[in-house]
Amino acid sequence: MLSLVAAVFANSMKRPAIPSFPAKDLFNSIEQMRKMTTLNAGQLLEMAKSVIPPLQYNKHKGQAGRVAVIGGCKEYTGAPYFAAISALKAGADLSHVFCTDEAAPVIKSYSPELIVHPVLDSDHSVEEILQWMPRFHSLIVGPGLGREEHILKTASAVIEQAKENKLPIVIDADGLFLVTQNPALIKGYTNAILTPNVAEFGRLYKKIFNKDPDPEEPVVTLKQLCRELGHVTIVHKGIHDIISNGDKVLTYSMHGSPRRCGGQGDLLSGSMGLFAVWAKWAQEENTKEGNSPPTYQHGMKAAYLACALTRECSRRAFEINGRSMTTTDMIVQIHSAFEYLFS
């Protein structure tokens, strides 16, 4: 048995290969899944990684990206930390967290590398955050945000300003709760990427269509939701990560692990916040050079990169830690997973 497991792991190191632990498929067959995209996984990765800026000595601090996580409250300090540190480890220069007063010393104690603002529950929370806004290239709204009304109100105001500033916004966790309460907040904003898990997707779909999504038709329901929300990008996370903006669809199903410890979605949304910046910059450059529009819009490329990175981190961390794997173990793998996938 042991040698069989070793053989599976050894084989998975050669790659590209099939997922190590296939579970019940959302699709009837891998062929059905492949048909949804015209390019193979290798070509897609090549396309997605073309947005990654080269490391250069002549760049100054900030030019690789400044991101901000809006989240962190009394109960949840891990989630905003995971998101913010993942953006930093994936290559951001500066990573900020806007959290409640109580959460701030805890998050600071995890990492001296994060810039932590204890303002989310202050009387002037919106002003405090907005004065920083011109510094940011993207926002990740929701990890550990909690659901208190006044904090959600602040998050709404911050999202409104980010839209004015045309920033990419990744909306996750309690940010999705907020959007489910008020879909108009992001409707039609094509720089938004939503990252629902199965439960969050179901809640948002039900709010919009007044019925549950058909689990047999994940792609159809995803495209419907994207369109109804005005072509925002949505990453439907699960056994297969399915990404759409209502027109195009991408899937990422490689690897990952059978561990479902909390916080993996935070690594995903944090790294996606950074990749969204890079992909937007690459698209702006492309337009400036007068090239034809890319096949996949920048939000979809960012989502694809983050799904690939998260699942590769998960695979590597699981190989080392098995059942003991936690999100912290995945974060340790960001560098090697990044090099392996994108170099």
Ligand SMILES: NC(=O)C1=CN([C@@H]2O[C@H](COP(=O)(O)OP(=O)(O)OC[C@H]3O[C@@H](n4cnc5c(N)ncnc54)[C@H](OP(=O)(O)O)[C@@H]3O)[C@@H](O)[C@H]2O)[C@@H](O)CC1
């Ligand atoms: N260390 C930390 O600080 C972490 C903090 N975190 C933070 O916690 C906050 C709340 O987020 P959340 O996701 O736990 O809350 P919520 O949306 O109510 O989901 C719970 C309900 O959904 C269900 N369910 C969940 N997944 C499902 C699935 N795939 N498929 C099907 N069902 C699924 C599940 O159902 P059950 O298993 O109970 O039947 C349960 O009822 C948020 O701020 C987040 O960022 C996390 O990031 C983790 C690390």
Ligand SMILES: Nc1ncnc2c1ncn2[C@@H]1O[C@H](COP(=O)(O)OP(=O)(O)OP(=O)(O)O)[C@@H](O)[C@H]1O
């Ligand atoms: N069954 C699965 N098999 C393989 N990978 C999965 C599976 N379910 C989720 N994932 C991966 O785990 C990552 C996080 O997805 P998940 O559904 O756990 O999000 P989440 O519940 O929002 O996470 P969090 O615990 O951070 O709130 C995604 O990148 C997804 O690809």
